[in-house]
Amino acid sequence: MPRRNRRNPEFFRAPDAETPVNRSDAPAWASAPGYEVRNVGGQKPYRCPGCDHEVRAGVWHLVVVPVGDADSRRHWHTECWRRELRRLGLYRAPGPEM
Numbered sequence: 001m002p003r004r005n006r007r008n009p010e011f012f013r014a015p016d017a018e019t020p021v022n023r024s025d026a027p028a029w030a031s032a033p034g035y036e037v038r039n040v041g042g043q044k045p046y047r048c049p050g051c052d053h054e055v056r057a058g059v060w061h062l063v064v065v066p067v068g069d070a071d072s073r074r075h076w077h078t079e080c081w082r083r084e085l086r087r088l089g090l091y092r093a094p095g096p097e098m
Contacts, residue, residue: 026062030081032090036065042075050080 026037040063046055055061055075062081065073076084085091 027094029092029094030062030078030085032064032085032088034067036067037081038063038065040075046075048077048080049074050076050084053077 024038024040026039030037039060041060042055042057045057046061047053048055048061055077060078062076062078063073064076064081082091
Protein backbone atom coordinates (compact mmCIF):
# COMPACT_ATOMS: atom_id res chain seq x y z
CA MET A 1 0.00 0.00 0.00
CA PRO A 2 1.40 3.45 -0.88
CA ARG A 3 2.50 5.77 1.86
CA ARG A 4 0.40 8.78 2.74
CA ASN A 5 2.21 12.07 2.91
CA ARG A 6 0.35 14.30 5.30
CA ARG A 7 1.18 17.96 5.10
CA ASN A 8 0.91 20.38 7.93
CA PRO A 9 -2.37 22.33 7.44
CA GLU A 10 -0.47 25.55 8.16
CA PHE A 11 1.31 24.99 4.82
CA PHE A 12 -1.94 25.86 3.01
CA ARG A 13 -2.86 28.85 5.19
CA ALA A 14 -3.20 32.13 3.29
CA PRO A 15 -0.88 34.95 4.31
CA ASP A 16 -2.29 37.61 6.61
CA ALA A 17 -4.22 40.31 4.79
CA GLU A 18 -2.52 42.97 6.92
CA THR A 19 0.94 42.14 5.59
CA PRO A 20 0.94 42.62 1.81
CA VAL A 21 3.54 40.62 -0.08
CA ASN A 22 5.56 42.61 -2.57
CA ARG A 23 6.54 40.55 -5.63
CA SER A 24 10.03 42.08 -5.59
CA ASP A 25 10.67 40.92 -2.01
CA ALA A 26 13.10 38.03 -1.96
CA PRO A 27 12.24 34.93 0.09
CA ALA A 28 13.40 35.08 3.70
CA TRP A 29 15.95 32.29 3.17
CA ALA A 30 17.65 34.30 0.37
CA SER A 31 18.92 37.16 2.52
CA ALA A 32 22.56 37.17 3.53
CA PRO A 33 24.65 39.61 5.57
CA GLY A 34 26.40 42.12 3.36
CA TYR A 35 24.01 41.61 0.42
CA GLU A 36 20.72 43.11 -0.68
CA VAL A 37 18.60 40.53 -2.49
CA ARG A 38 15.58 41.28 -4.70
CA ASN A 39 13.25 39.11 -6.76
CA VAL A 40 12.93 40.43 -10.33
CA GLY A 41 11.66 39.45 -13.76
CA GLY A 42 14.21 40.80 -16.20
CA GLN A 43 13.60 42.43 -19.59
CA LYS A 44 16.75 40.98 -21.10
CA PRO A 45 18.86 37.84 -20.65
CA TYR A 46 21.58 37.73 -18.00
CA ARG A 47 24.39 35.29 -17.18
CA CYS A 48 24.07 33.46 -13.84
CA PRO A 49 27.43 33.35 -12.01
CA GLY A 50 26.41 30.16 -10.19
CA CYS A 51 25.95 27.87 -13.18
CA ASP A 52 27.21 30.08 -16.05
CA HIS A 53 23.93 29.54 -17.91
CA GLU A 54 21.61 32.19 -19.23
CA VAL A 55 18.81 33.62 -17.08
CA ARG A 56 16.25 34.13 -19.82
CA ALA A 57 14.32 37.36 -20.26
CA GLY A 58 11.03 37.43 -18.36
CA VAL A 59 11.99 34.66 -15.93
CA TRP A 60 11.74 35.54 -12.23
CA HIS A 61 15.16 35.36 -10.59
CA LEU A 62 17.21 37.01 -7.82
CA VAL A 63 19.38 40.10 -8.11
CA VAL A 64 22.12 40.07 -5.49
CA VAL A 65 23.80 43.40 -4.74
CA PRO A 66 26.75 43.70 -2.35
CA VAL A 67 26.02 46.49 0.15
CA GLY A 68 27.81 49.66 -0.97
CA ASP A 69 28.81 48.30 -4.38
CA ALA A 70 25.85 48.53 -6.75
CA ASP A 71 28.10 48.03 -9.79
CA SER A 72 28.85 44.46 -8.63
CA ARG A 73 25.23 43.28 -8.78
CA ARG A 74 24.65 39.84 -10.24
CA HIS A 75 21.55 38.06 -11.52
CA TRP A 76 21.21 34.54 -10.08
CA HIS A 77 18.85 31.64 -10.70
CA THR A 78 16.97 31.10 -7.43
CA GLU A 79 18.39 27.60 -6.92
CA CYS A 80 21.91 28.72 -7.81
CA TRP A 81 21.75 31.40 -5.09
CA ARG A 82 20.43 28.82 -2.62
CA ARG A 83 23.37 26.56 -3.51
CA GLU A 84 25.80 29.47 -3.06
CA LEU A 85 24.39 30.25 0.39
CA ARG A 86 24.81 26.59 1.36
CA ARG A 87 28.40 26.66 0.12
CA LEU A 88 29.10 29.75 2.23
CA GLY A 89 27.28 28.29 5.25
CA LEU A 90 24.67 31.09 5.24
CA TYR A 91 21.58 29.16 4.14
CA ARG A 92 18.62 29.25 6.53
CA ALA A 93 15.94 26.73 5.64
CA PRO A 94 12.37 28.05 5.77
CA GLY A 95 10.72 27.39 9.12
CA PRO A 96 7.30 25.89 9.76
CA GLU A 97 5.64 29.28 9.23
CA MET A 98 6.47 29.13 5.53
